[in-house]
Amino acid sequence: MFARKIRVEYGENGARVPCPLKWLDNFSMRNFTNASVFDDTLPIADGQMEIGSNVPLDQLKDAMEDWFQRKGYLPKESNLSLAEN
Numbered sequence: 001m002f003a004r005k006i007r008v009e010y011g012e013n014g015a016r017v018p019c020p021l022k023w024l025d026n027f028s029m030r031n032f033t034n035a036s037v038f039d040d041t042l043p044i045a046d047g048q049m050e051i052g053s054n055v056p057l058d059q060l061k062d063a064m065e066d067w068f069q070r071k072g073y074l075p076k077e078s079n080l081s082l083a084e085n
Contacts, residue, residue: 002040002050005085006057008064009047011078018047019080023073027064038063057082 008024009016024043038060040052051060061082068074 002042003053004051004055006049006051007047007081007083007085008049009081010068010074011081016081019068020073021046023068023071024049026071027067057084 008019010019011017021043028038028041028043028049038055040055041060042050044050051057061080064082065074065080068080069076074080
């Protein structure tokens with residue numbers, strides 16, 4: 001649907017693990033993030049999203065990391081990794 005496909009992973013016990021689809025769905029609902037810049041995000045599976053060409057990857061990473069930590073999904077000492085396929 002969108003032009004860019006990305007992998008979304010986080011660190012757990014020294015390994016990179018795909019973010020669960022539940023997390024990605026939760027973030028992508030605009031009523032939670034309230035940031036229109038992320039409207040063009042579509043979770044498709046664990047660790048996989050499609051995003052529009054105008055979505056800034058670095059801002060998306062920071063916003064997702066912050067949201068996941070506030071929701072208690074992601075420990076404070078862990079971080080996300082976003083990479084285009």
